Amino acid sequence: MWSCAKNRKHLNAYVDGELPDRARREVEHHLSGCSDCALELDSLRGLAPLLRNEDVPPIPAGLSARILAEAAIRQRRNMVEKTSGRKWPEFLFQLWLVRGATTAALVVGLAMGGWMAWTSQRSSDLEPWMTVANTESAARSIYAFDVLGAEPQGSIEAATLALLANGR
Amino acid sequence: MPDCPDSDEFLLQATGRGDMAAFSRIVERHQTWAWRVAYRFTGTEEDASDIVQEAFLRLLDASGRYRPTAKFRTYFYQIISRLCLDQAKRKQPLLLETVPDTPDPSPDITDTMMRRENAIAVRAALDALLPNQRLAIVLRYDENLGYEEIASALETTTKAVERLLARGRERLRDMLGRRENFF
Ligand SMILES: [Zn+2]
Numbered sequence: 001m002w003s004c005a006k007n008r009k010h011l012n013a014y015v016d017g018e019l020p021d022r023a024r025r026e027v028e029h030h031l032s033g034c035s036d037c038a039l040e041l042d043s044l045r046g047l048a049p050l051l052r053n054e055d056v057p058p059i060p061a062g063l064s065a066r067i068l069a070e071a072a073i074r075q076r077r078n079m080v081e082k083t084s085g086r087k088w089p090e091f092l093f094q095l096w097l098v099r100g101a102t103t104a105a106l107v108v109g110l111a112m113g114g115w116m117a118w119t120s121q122r123s124s125d126l127e128p129w130m131t132v133a134n135t136e137s138a139a140r141s142i143y144a145f146d147v148l149g150a151e152p153q154g155s156i157e158a159a160t161l162a163l164l165a166n167g168r
Numbered sequence: 169m170p171d172c173p174d175s176d177e178f179l180l181q182a183t184g185r186g187d188m189a190a191f192s193r194i195v196e197r198h199q200t201w202a203w204r205v206a207y208r209f210t211g212t213e214e215d216a217s218d219i220v221q222e223a224f225l226r227l228l229d230a231s232g233r234y235r236p237t238a239k240f241r242t243y244f245y246q247i248i249s250r251l252c253l254d255q256a257k258r259k260q261p262l263l264l265e266t267v268p269d270t271p272d273p274s275p276d277i278t279d280t281m282m283r284r285e286n287a288i289a290v291r292a293a294l295d296a297l298l299p300n301q302r303l304a305i306v307l308r309y310d311e312n313l314g315y316e317e318i319a320s321a322l323e324t325t326t327k328a329v330e331r332l333l334a335r336g337r338e339r340l341r342d343m344l345g346r347r348e349n350f351f
Contacts, residue, residue, distance in 0.1 A: 012334040016308065018315050018326075047340055051309040055287040059203040063217055064195050067224045071191060074228060 002030050007037050015044050176240035184231035191231070195224055201311065202248055208306045209252045211291050215259075219251045226251075245313075245321035249303055256299035293343040301336035304329055 007030045013019045014027045031038050172178060176197070182190035202223055206216035226247050234243070294302055300322060307313045307321060315326040322329065 012337065013315075013330050016315065016333065018330070043341060043345075044337060047337060047344075048309065050286065050290055050344060051305070051340075053204065053208055053310050054283065055291070056204050056207050057213060059199055059220075060213060060217055063203075063220060064192075064199055067195055067199075067221050068188075068192055070221065070225060071228050072188065074225065075186065075188060 001033065002026055004030075004034060004037055007031075007034070008040060011037070011041060011044060015041070177236040180227070180231050180234050180240055180243075181236065183228060184234055191228060194227070198244060199224075202244070204310055205245075205248055205306055206252065208294070208310050209303055210255060211295060215255055219248065219255060223248045223251055242317065242320050245307070245311075245317070246323065249307075249321045249323075252303055253299050256302075289344060293340050296343055297336050297339055301332050301339070304332040305336045305340070308333060 007027060010019060010023055010027050014024060019027065031041060176194065179190040179194050183194065199220065202220045203216060206219040206223075207213065210216050210219065223244070227244060230247075294305070297305065303322065304318055307318045313321070315329045318329045319326045322332075
């Protein structure tokens with residue numbers, strides 16, 4: 001029979017159902033003859049009901065709309081950068097972003113939020129009009145660009161603030 | 169299945185081709201569990217919101233390079249896990265050594281109050297874990313992931329996951345065991 005020390009080493013994997021058959025049988029054999037290890041097992045198992053996730057609040061209203069609005073800005077930005085053939089100077093992009101895209105992206109975000117609510121009630125196929133890049137060639141030209149390297153992080157607010165800071 | 173037009177893998181590839189409707193379906197479908205992981209890890213709505221938002225945007229950024237060799241969920245768990253651990257690095261460690269004392273329960277204490285107290289104690293105990301222990305515990309208990317899945321989310325080995333869970337549980341029992349009503 002395994003020693004208590006060796007048995008304890010395997011007890012976590014045993015509780016998680018991750019032990020191979022042979023080791024599992026060894027643990028069970030040990031447990032049947034060792035009340036100390038059996039108590040230890042009870043205590044480990046006792047954590048599960050405590051950790052039940054009852055305290056998780058609902059996802060904040062508007063979070064998905066915010067994500068989609070931000071996503072729309074990134075898409076537009078990538079499209080602009082790609083179709084213009086080069087990366088825009090930061091201030092030009094910010095100017096463009098604040099003038100037009102903020103409003104546009106918010107509208108798109110809200111529309112998509114509404115659209116999501118609508119589709120969650122009535123599951124339908126993807127709507128072709130939602131596709132930002134309508135043609136295959138446009139899509140290709142947008143996504144040939146590697147977005148990771150040239151990606152300032154940030155929100156609408158951050159972009160606005162950056163513009164204001166530049167303007168000073 | 170990547171071939172199924174409604175599979176996550178298919179939708180993520182479509183996102184990579186500029187299909188924002190596909191992206192919004194991904195958000196709709198996965199925001200709840202992403203939120204659950206982030207909230208259980210951070211314990212605050214503000215931090216959890218930041219993590220969830222950034223996770224989906226990173227997914228969007230990476231979608232053009234995504235190949236369905238990796239299962240979507242595995243991929244997304246990895247993104248969320250990285251963000252959770254980064255967030256923990258930025259935050260000052262709380263160094264909570266003890267669970268706050270709770271008053272002696274009066275005979276007419278309600279279930280709700282007990283649950284609330286327990287939730288506070290569990291939160292404090294989770295916060296006292298090392299970030300990767302806490303994340304392993306959250307993925308195990310809240311997401312019901314196996315060692316293999318937790319290992320790929322944390323980009324480590326199953327042996328390491330076993331150790332993280334064992335140490336995390338030991339710490340949790342130490343902290344929560346002080347409250348007599350628990351064990
Ligand atoms: Zn024993």
